[in-house]
Amino acid sequence: MDNVRMVLELLKGFSMFVQNSLKSSAVFQGIMCTELLFEDCFIDATGKYGLPSRVRSDRGAENVDVARYMNTKRGSNRGSHLTGSSVHNQRIERLHRDTTRCCLSNFIATFYHLEEEGNLDPCNEADLFCLQHVYLPRINRALEEFRMGWNFHSVSTESNLSSYQMWISGVIQDRFAGFTGVRDILEQVPDSYGIDPDGPCPLDDDTVEVTVDEILNPLTRDDMQSLKEVVNPLSCSSENGMDLFITAARFVANKIMER
Secondary structure: OHHHHHHHHHHHHHHHHOOOOOOOHHHHOOOOOHHHHHHHHHHHHHHHHOOOOOEEEOOOHHHHHHHHHHHHHHOOOOOOEEEOOHHHOHHHHHHHHHHHHHHHHHHHHHHHHHHHOOOOOOOOHHHHHHHHHHHHHHHHHHHHHHHHHHHHOEEHHHOOEEHHHHHHHHHHHOOOOOOHHHHHHHOOOOOOOOOOOOOOOOOOOOOOOOOOOOOOOOOOHHHHHHHHHHOOOOOOOOOOOHHHHHHHHHHHHHHHHOO
């Protein structure tokens, strides 16, 4: 149960990246995911929407690389990365709640149900591998659908513009205002901007880390190819993928017993 809860906590925390670029692979790789979250989500998002002038976050370990990157790119001692209590991040906390409620809660309930029915052993590495194989693509798809819905739904209080339209409008409206974030979207900024090789890079030490052991692939290359042919993770399922997981778990168990 503890292993499942740890995965679910990582999954819920992962939803903070939904507005920009959602990929759940870092969560279900089963390794300490802070570096992968940074590379797969934050860097990808800034490539699409530009690097902000400042970033605010809590003191979670998943934000350390973001803080380091912002201080390197935007410069230290100017508030490039602001840290504080989560109560000061109301907007992202609200988005976190909506992502969990509208998108991730279904998977959370499914994982608990699989365990309660005896189909998922959180201490069995083969079961965790099958969980990753089946649900990583399904969660990625669900998160992408949520992202599209969130970014392109109309906001009645903003003349029915979508979030994406408001972002485009803001960039155009402020193109001559000299704002750092807007300027970088419209102009080519050298990679060396804001870098002070001799300057400090202040980071808070009171971070919290969650480490998950790596999930190893118990199959040979040929067996892995056979599993992909037997179980398509994105196949239609009236049971939210539980039937696919059980099929995958049986396949893997049989291959392990044949050795």
